[in-house]
Amino acid sequence: MTDLTRRRALYGIATGSAAALAGCTGTGDPVPGGDGTDGGDGTDGDGTDGTDGDGGSDADPETDVHQVGAALSGPAWSRTERRGFCALLTDEDDAAWLLRDAPAETVAFVEETDFAASALVYAESVGPTTCHDEIAFEGIEVDEGTLVADATVSGAQDEEVACGEAITYPAALLRVTSDPLPDAAELSVTDGWGETGAVRSDDWVRDPESLAGEVRPEHDPANVPPAFECDADGFARHPQVYDGEVNWGGGGGAGSDAGGDGPLALRVVIPGDDAPGSDPLAIGRGTQFRIELTNVSGEPASVGSQAKYNLEVRTESGWTELRGTDGDPTVGYNDLAIGVPPGGTLEWEFEMTETGLVEDGPRADAFRVCPGLVPGRYRFVFFGAADLAVAFDYED
Numbered sequence: 001m002t003d004l005t006r007r008r009a010l011y012g013i014a015t016g017s018a019a020a021l022a023g024c025t026g027t028g029d030p031v032p033g034g035d036g037t038d039g040g041d042g043t044d045g046d047g048t049d050g051t052d053g054d055g056g057s058d059a060d061p062e063t064d065v066h067q068v069g070a071a072l073s074g075p076a077w078s079r080t081e082r083r084g085f086c087a088l089l090t091d092e093d094d095a096a097w098l099l100r101d102a103p104a105e106t107v108a109f110v111e112e113t114d115f116a117a118s119a120l121v122y123a124e125s126v127g128p129t130t131c132h133d134e135i136a137f138e139g140i141e142v143d144e145g146t147l148v149a150d151a152t153v154s155g156a157q158d159e160e161v162a163c164g165e166a167i168t169y170p171a172a173l174l175r176v177t178s179d180p181l182p183d184a185a186e187l188s189v190t191d192g193w194g195e196t197g198a199v200r201s202d203d204w205v206r207d208p209e210s211l212a213g214e215v216r217p218e219h220d221p222a223n224v225p226p227a228f229e230c231d232a233d234g235f236a237r238h239p240q241v242y243d244g245e246v247n248w249g250g251g252g253g254a255g256s257d258a259g260g261d262g263p264l265a266l267r268v269v270i271p272g273d274d275a276p277g278s279d280p281l282a283i284g285r286g287t288q289f290r291i292e293l294t295n296v297s298g299e300p301a302s303v304g305s306q307a308k309y310n311l312e313v314r315t316e317s318g319w320t321e322l323r324g325t326d327g328d329p330t331v332g333y334n335d336l337a338i339g340v341p342p343g344g345t346l347e348w349e350f351e352m353t354e355t356g357l358v359e360d361g362p363r364a365d366a367f368r369v370c371p372g373l374v375p376g377r378y379r380f381v382f383f384g385a386a387d388l389a390v391a392f393d394y395e396d
Contacts, residue, residue: 060140060141061140061141061142061147061176061177061178062176062177062178063137063140063174063175063176063177064174064175065136065137065172065173065174065175066105066106066109066172066173066175067133067134067135067170067171067172068102068103068106068122068170068171068172068173069103069106069133069170069171070168070169070170070171071085071124071169071170071171072098072099072101072102072106072122072124072171073085073087073098073124073171073341073342073343074341074343074344075124075126075169075343076205076206076341076342076343076344077124077205077206077342077343079126079167079169079191082197082199083125083126083189083190083191083195083196083197083199084123084124084125084126084151084187084189084191084197084199085123085124085125085199085203085205085298085342086121086122086123086124086151086185086187086189086199086200086201086298087121087122087185087201087298087299087342088119088120088121088147088182088183088184088185088201089110089119089120089121089122090115090119090181090183091115092110092111092113092115094300095110095120095122096300096339097300097339097341098122098341106173109173109175110173113175117177117179117181118175118176118177118178118181119147119175119176119178119181119182120173120174120175120176121147121149121173121174121176121185121187121201122171122172122173122174123135123137123151123171123172123173123174123187123189124169124170124171125151125153125169125170125189125190125191125192126153126167126168126169126170126191126192127153127155127167127168127169127170127191127192127193128165128166128167128168128192128193129155129156129163129164129165129166129168129192130163130164130165130166130168131155131156131161131163132153132154132155132163132168132170132192133154133168133170134153134154134170134172135151135152135153135154135170135171135172136151136152136154137149137150137151137172137174138150138152140174140176142176142178142180142181142182145180145182145183145184146182146183146184146185146186147176147182147184147185147186148185148186148187148188149174149185149187149188150187150188150190151172151187151188151189151190152189152190153170153190153191153192154170155192168192184200184201184202185200185201186198186199186200186201187199187200200298201298201299202297202298202299203297203298204263204296204297204298205296205297205298205342205343206265206294206296206343207296208249208250208265208296211265211267211292211294211296212267212269212292213267213268213269213270213292213390214267214268214280214281214390214392215248215249215266215267215268215390215391216248216249216281216379216389216390216391216392217279217281217377217391217392217393221314221376221377221393222375222376222393223374223375223376224314224315224316224376224377225313225315225316225374225376226315226316226317227315227316227317227320228313228315228320228322228371228374229371230324230370230371231371232326232370234326234327235324235325235326235370236324236325236326236327236328236329237320237321237323237324237329238310238321238323238324238325238329238331238367239321239329239330240310240312240319240321240381241308241310241333241383242310242381242383242387243387244387245387246379246381246387246388246389247262247386247387247388247389248388248389248390248391249265249266249267249388249389249390250262250264250265250266250388251264251385251386251387251388252264252301252385252386253301253302253303253340253385253386254302254303254304254337254384254385262386263295263296263297263299263301264293264294264295264296264301264303264340264385264386264388265293265294265296266291266292266293266294266380266382266388266389266390267291267292267294267390268281268289268290268291268380268390268391268392269289269290269291269292270282270283270287270289270392271287271288271289279393281391281392281393282392282393282394282395283352283378283392283393283394283395284352284394284395284396285352285353285373285394285396286351286352286353286356287351287352288349288350288351288352288356289349289350289351289352289392290347290348290349290350291347291348291350291380291382291390292345292346292347293340293345293346293347293382293385293388294340294343294344294345295340295341295342295343295344295345296343297342298342299342300339300340300341300342301339301340302337302338302339302340303337303338303340303346303382303384303385304333304335304336304337304338304383304384304385305333305334305336305338305384306338306346306348306384307331307333307361307362307384308333308382308383308384309348309361309380309381309382309383309384310380310381310383311323311357311378311379311380312378312379312380312381313373313374313376313377313378314376314377314378314379315376319379322357322369322373322378323357323358323361323367323368323369324367324368324370325363325366325367325368326366327366329367331362331363333362338384348380352373352394353373354368354369354370354372354373355368355369357369373394373396374394374396375393375394375395375396376393376394377391377392377393377394378391378392378393378394379391379392
């Protein structure tokens with residue numbers, strides 16, 4: 001059995017833009033106090049039962065708010081592109097990725113939630129001072145299965161309070177008890193500068209177009225060798241574990257057949273590939289490069305072991321695996337799943353040499369590249385997700 005042989009998950013901060021999605025703004029009375037209490041009897045402040053006069057939404061749900069403090073997502077989103085981030089948590093497992101570094105009080109708030117009757121909405125935003133450390137919710141409704149609300153970053157309530165100048169990322173959990181429970185969340189988020197924007201629980205937190213790196217060259221390869229054959233007796237190649245076509249640059253998680261519009265984006269990143277006149281996907285001998293897999297969605301994604309990949313060269317007879325052994329080439333891949341949080345990135349690092357392509361991979365003590373590298377088109381296929389692939393050219 002082979003466990004992870006490369007990097008652990010690298011939870012990157014998004015620097016790219018997020019897809020702009022329209023949203024609606026809830027209206028109504030605030031959640032009283034914002035201190036973890038509610039109205040006590042489930043009514044609005046005016047004593048009504050909270051039903052929508054036109055029948056367009058469910059009765060106002062019972063609510064409870066917990067101020068988390070600092071953001072738990074990383075944050076996974078760019079404050080220059082959006083006002084915040086939200087996630088809908090419908091069972092305790094949904095919250096696992098958020099709770100790794102959460103305060104004990106936050107963990108307890110989640111554990112105390114009866115998910116048979118309630119759901120949690122996790123919200124983040126941003127503010128300009130240390131006093132912008134809470135999020136207040138207003139106008140909370142469940143409208144045709146979607147929880148809608150206003151979420152506003154709260155600053156100092158007293159002008160005499162001294163606030164330090166610092167970018168802060170406040171976060172809060174909103175517990176919602178309703179029948180039926182929401183299956184999506186949409187917030188009108190106002191950050192600490194007073195800027196408002198809509199965010200949804202199914203938003204993409206990163207724009208795939210903004211990610212570093214490339215997917216594959218647009219031109220045909222300059223060289224296609226007739227074959228890639230090793231003349232060593234008994235040499236056996238690592239099998240091609242994926243089946244059929246690959247998904248170039250993006251797709252779904254483990255066990256998914258999703259195509260390029262899935263939550264995962266794969267890129268090959270080559271240092272210096274933005275130099276004037278350079279080919280962005282050309283690698284010379286000894287060049288260090290990396291493969292990055294990013295969850296661009298607003299929900300956690302699961303993938304298999306990072307060891308689950310093929311490294312191939314294109315020949316006249318098709319794509320051929322580079323690596324093999326002088327004995328049994330079988331790799332006992334485990335069935336463990338890796339959770340990649342919203343905006344999170346997994347990374348593989350390589351050097352474009354025969355040893356640099358295998359030294360940190362599975363069975364590094366046994367695998368080798370044979371024969372030597374030849375100029376041409378190469379690709380990386382990650383079958384730990386939906387057979388995601390990227391390609392680049394090697395120029396000797």
